[in-house]
Amino acid sequence: MNTFLHISPITASILVMLFPLLAFIIQAVLGKKSISGNIALIGIIASAVISLFGVFLPGWNSTSVLQKWEWFTIGEHTLYVGILVNNLTALMQLVVCIIALPVHIYSRAYMKGDSGIHRYWMYLSLFCFAMLGLTVSLNLLQLYIFWELVGFASYLLIGFWFTKETAVQANKKAFLINRIGDIGFLIGIALVYAHCGTLDLSTLFDQTSSTPLIDKNTPWATFAGLAFFLGAMAKSAQFPLHVWLPDAMEGPTSVSSLIHAATMVAAGVFLLCTVFPLFNETVLLVIVLIGTLTALSAALFALGQYDIKKILAFSTISQLGFMMVGVGIGAWDAAMFHLTTHAFFKCLLFLCAGAVIHEMAHLKAKAQLEFDPQDLRHIGGLRRFMPKTFGCMVIASLSLAGFPFTSGYLSKDSIVITAYEWASHLGGVYVLIPVLLIIVSILTAFYIGRLIFKVFFGSFKYRSYIKTGMTFHEAPNAMLIPMLFLAAGSLFPLFGLSLTNYHHTWIMQALDVDTVYPTLTQAHLFIPALLTGGAILGWLLGWNWYVKNKYPLSENNSFVHFANKQGYLNEFNDRIFVKGSIKLSRILYAFDRHVVDGLTNLFSWFVRQLSVVVYWFDKHVIDGLVNLFAHATYYIGHLVRHVQNGQLQAYLGFALTIVVLGILYLIIK
């Protein structure tokens, strides 16, 4: 059938990993070369092709295959590195490749002319390697390594323009918050290792064995589950650890689209899906709650943002919240499905935004204006200049809003409907969760509508410059082609021919998870209707507000401020955690210097004083005694010496004194 048939999926996935690594190494060795973009591109093309034909097509829907090699032995346990290919990992790997490929192509145009371009490609290749390695890791420790490497690559890429103060602040923040998650992940690994003695995913979650290794209702399993979730929370930007993601938009837009929208942030969801068998109900409930909270809060924050990329970032956070809810309710197949579709449309959204920003930045540079090219308030009416971009962005937005005929419709509905089924199965206050999700969906439609209206409708503020000969044109082909490709991916046919029933998509069919709760057919009807209706209503409102300029809220509305400032979370964190720990560290250092070292110095001072005292004692008492003898002798000698002063009178005086004394003695006697 094809040339990859004789390669096993294992070898193929190793190759998939190795190509970007090879690209990275070559670029790192070569250093500053203009061809570096080509190397990275070749690497990712090879990876994508192999991933599709060597891993995904042969591996999909067949039994999971794995291969492991001994890594090292520690104590009585031996750790293995290995490759695990099953539906989940193959899908994830393919998603990464398929998203990375257009982003690479797009970047060639987008990053053209940047002075540090070779670094960009190097980092991007490193990221691809780490991300692809993450997807197929067999061992949890191996997974962790790639997990952190992904974070590292993200750190490098966020801080790509390292002379920009905000960028380096953002990348530090991103890495540190990810570190918090990593510690959770590490604790989870340690707990699993301590109780099971292995980190091998295939052994740990062996569905076939009759006695599972993990009794998930033990306290440690709860703890470990929460720890893993903490890891996922940081990576997938869940409330309250989401604060790094909006700031991470300081990186190049292409990076944002690949890393901070489509792939890396989804790694948390992927992790949860991987270790799903570990979770008991407590953990799952926590996941649902956090997911809902995240979806809601991020959607609210998105409403108040003016920066295009920040809106999209919050949108990403919100959608990740959806995925978390999907995992939490047990439908991790739905979560993975949404992850996949989200990867396409969110990447597309970012690329479109990038195209807009690119043009705006060009305009800014040419016209020598001073404005933020990402600020919504400066953009408007662009649909005339960039119709194709506009088209792509509309498709992506519809998909995000969950409009029928788009992939988003299927995947989002799958989560909301399953959540409804889950809630109605449990009853009580759990119903609040799907209700909130529906509200968030409508809010999503509204804020993405706001974005579209503000960018592409209305009047363009800098129109006058264009009349004076400045060109403002459609994105170049190198950018357009990837966008069109992703736009195609955002539509439903890629995932299944069924327009409405997400159960019929191939992803859901393959991953299908048995849920304990029954399927409610009526929910499949009214919830999509509700969502679509709500979305349309939201758009109408948005059209009224933003296009017709009937904006009802004042600038100083405290809610808008609250949303714009992201709920003052950054300020809160800054004040409590950052300032707090710096202050604590200062106090501790002062303590160290003054108390601990002070004690040492005090002790040394004391010893020195003691030595002074002892020396004094030695000098004045011990030596004093010796000297006393000497002095006494000397003094007596001196005294007697006075007698011998050579003066007659003195001699006489002494002689007479003795005589007097003698006589006195005689008299007294």
Next chain:
Amino acid sequence: MITLTHFLVVSACIFSIGLYAVLAKRNTIMILVGIELMINAAILNFVAFGKYDKINYGGQVFALFAIVLAAAAVAVGLAIILNVYRHFKTINPENIHELKD
């Protein structure tokens, strides 16, 4: 009635004064004078006691001897003083301490 004790007391006074002069004076001539005083005190004692020795006249005889010796001593002493003065350009005994070890 003038008793022996009267003489003795007077001689003791003169002797002490002479002693003081010998010990305290910064002037060699005055030391000689002091010596003379002491000798005189001694002579006074001689004669006072000599009153009770009619047989031998020891007191008066030795008083005469003492006077003679004193005269000789002064002569020699003055000669020495002059020599010392020539030698040391001072007659302050404090400054003459060649005897010092």
Next chain:
Amino acid sequence: MIESLLFYAFASMAIISALLLVNIRNTARALFLLFIVLFAMAGLYLFALADFIAITQILVYVGGVLILLIFAFMLSNKELLNDLQSTSKRFISLPNWQALILALAFLGIMIYSYIGWSQHMPQWIAQSEAKGTIILPTDNNIKALGFKFMTQYVLPFEVISVFLMMALIGAAHLSRKEDKE
């Protein structure tokens, strides 16, 4: 009575002059004060019934020793005078009080022992008083002395004469100028 008054007069004159003598700065005056002391002492000898001694005192001391001292003093050069003047600016210097204490100690001891004696005289005095062998104011002392010198004390007399001569020759030798050397 008048005898006692005279004795006290001589005694006080001797003592006061002696005190002045040691406390005066000017050596020349001191030497003249010595003159008075020696006179007073001679007077006191008279009260001890030693008239010849008194005369000898005046002859030898006042006429010989004192003149010798004054001459020696006068003959020594001016520097000596200055030197004498400059010394001992202090009224009582440190060695002075030492000397004073020593002198007073001697005085005390002597007075103490004389007071002891005033109760019981030495045996030989009491004996001679009892025998009556004491010199009386009516005795011819000079004659008696002459006899004694020529008989009983002839050897010491001769020895002392030779000694005196030796001393005088020696003094003359010592005080001669040594310019030649």
Next chain:
Amino acid sequence: MGVLSILIFLPLVATLLILTLPSSAKATYKYIALGFTFLQFGLSLYLYGNFDATLGGIQQLDAYQFVEQLSWIRMDLGAIGKLEIDYLIGVDGISLPLIVLSTLVMLMGVGASWNIDKNPKGYFALLMILNTAVMGIFSALDFFLFYVFYEVMLLPLYFLIGIWGGERREYAAIKFFIYTLLGSVLMLLVIVGLYFSVINPVTGAHTFNMLHMMNPANYVDGSFFAYITNYHEVFGIPARLIGFIVLFFAFAIKVPIVPLHTWLPDAHVEAPTPVSIILAGILLKVGGYGIIRVCYSIFPDIAAYTNWWLALIGVISILYGALNALAQKDLKRMIAYSSVSHMGFVLLGIASLTAEGLSGAMFQMVSHGFLSAALFFLVGVLYDRVHDRYIYNFRGLASLMPKYTAYVAIAFFASLGLPGFSAFIGEAFVIIGAFNAESMSTGVPRWMAIGGSIGILLSAAYFLWTLQRMFFGQTRLKGGQAWQEALTDLNIREQVILFPALALALLLGIMPSLVFGNLNASVLQLIELIKP
């Protein structure tokens, strides 16, 4: 004369050679030192290559390798018995990685000494004596011999800091010396106590042999440190506990633990770069090695009894060191405090008494060895150029010195435990071991492990913050144009020194079996010894 002896005494030959050469040939000193350390490095690799990883060591002499045993001092002391001191050296899985590490760090140290102008003769001679002492410590199996090497190590260091150091070098040198001497003097007391408690089963004489001290059967009944039949108490504390605490104290000063760490920042800040490298790279490891080889092996009963406290000290050191590092404004001082934090992991791992924790601790020592060496070297590079290390005086160095920044970034990320680098393996397995401790019921609770893992977060915080403050942003230097010209990028020599260290960090991060493989048998043996 075996390989090990040659390894130990080779630097002494270098010392003699350096001392005998006239001062006119002073340019050759560094080449001599370099040549000999290179030879040593080769020898240590030979040891590594010929090491049989299946043999445990610890308390079995026949499981040691490259053993050399010579009677050194034999003296009949009459009533006290026979004095028996052996020249006994050998290598097991615990000492082998540290020997290889030491030779490598020494090589780096000599490389970093290239620009020493002040009395090179004395400098290199002292450096080589230090080298001998360090090798001796890591291979001595006789306690007396160990002690001799331990003391010999102090002297050259004192002079190296005190003569070639910075502004307050005398203060730092004396502080270092007094601190360490305090520990070693206390150690001597216990050594003597042990000597009178232990009998060589073959000759019946008292012995200094550490391996005999590890065997309960060799203790004289009722002696001061006797195992089972021991009723000796000092102030109500059992004698063996006292002995353990005193020995621990001696080595803990070296590690160093909070609150005995205050010599470290001062010594590092004042020491010249190569000495800092050796201090951080090798000497801190002597502390960790001593705890494993001496405290834990000779007093296994007490080790099991006290490990809760040791782990607590470890956690406190981790957090305390990290927070202090966060507050530093002097780059070198920050790295010194980070050493305190990283060595806290060693203590935590050792105290966990699990195979993972102990291996992790050993691995952390090795990894910290060359990583801290690289870090101090990097600081030295900056200091060489502008004689300033104050973090706020630099900004945006990345644009000025891209290669340097790359190396710094790699070293920082490697140190903060980025997976793929060696520090990660060490720290991760310390944490895992500490978690495992509860399953193994060795008495270290899990919250300590969590506390330790917060240290990883803090280490990221201070390294990244420093990176951001010094290297990123617009270039702005305190020294202005003059500094801009002085701050040239890394030269070939510096890269040659740095590259192997960082490459090794990467290599060990990817293939930890290079260390773990040789370590494992010994670690298991030790665990076996502690938990009979």
